[in-house]
Amino acid sequence: MHTGEMVKQSLPLLILCGFGAILTWSTLSGMTEILESIPGLIVVIPGVIAMRGNISTALGSRLGSAYHLGLIDVDNLWNNDLKQNILGSLVLSVLVSIIIGFLAYLTSLLLNVSPDPLKLILIVLLGGVSSAIILTSLTIGIVYVVFKKGYDPDNITGPTLATIGDIITMLCILGSAYLVEVIL
């Protein structure tokens, strides 16, 4: 465990990721109005972001393993193994979104904030599922390009998804909140 290499390799990466995070999260400064008008919305944001990150990195790393096991490759990408993986991620997104919306509503009630349960669950569900569809398509696109170039997907999918995943998820929550606010 040489500490010199940690300074040389990790410090620049940490700072770079930090600046990436500044760009992503400055979008929050444009959300203050909608955060105020929908009680409970701020509660679900950390949960949805964490869920999206966990589900997409798991999908990316499963597809990496599937490639190494020879189950999928560039000529045989759109097969049953890939479809099962996509379906699994989407079902997880729907279930965990509902859980997040429901828990946010319940805990808010306990703390004497009363959000509209239907609104909150609908926003999380729409945001969670739309970001799942976008990020899953993106993952498959990345995996396809990585296969074509002959790289190891394990080295590419994780960091790429982590970097663009947060901003896409934030925009999906924001979009859903506006949409639900207009409809309901």
Added chain:
Amino acid sequence: MYDWRIIVRNGLPLLTVTASIEIIAGQILQSGEKLLVSIPLLLVCIPVINSVGGNLGSILGARLASALHLGSVEVTLRDPQLRENIIVALLIGLITYFILAIGIYLFAVFIGIEAGDVDVLEFMGIVVLTGLLLSCIVILVSVLTALVSFRRGVDPDDMVAPVVTTTGDIMGILFFFILLQIFGVGV
């Protein structure tokens, strides 16, 4: 070979646990919502502080996991190499938070994010001190998670990242609010 039902069954328990903990983080955010919404600069820097904390803990945990697998580090807190790594990680955290504090403030001024009556020195003090406290916690949690899971025969690579990022998310927000109080922001 893959079956969507098995993917759902394997993923759901851990996802439910992390979602529940993140809801606690969200509720702490909601308790300070008025202040955060009136000074969006503060709202924007919380996820940045947390993401650096999560990355720092995950890097240290991944390094420690590899060293444990290779047997180059003893499974005890008295190991001198482990101590050196902890100190270096803490220094890296400090430098990163110092640079990012300046970066966030400059970027906020540049794109016109409202900073309220928080001046640059006050802001840097809050961010760097939150970062220092958070670094201590994520380092502690990451080392303990790696050591305990290794001793119990669980692969530390599977455990450290989710545990460190979820505890980091809660502690980061808590420390941030405590420092806002100490600096008297929004009082």
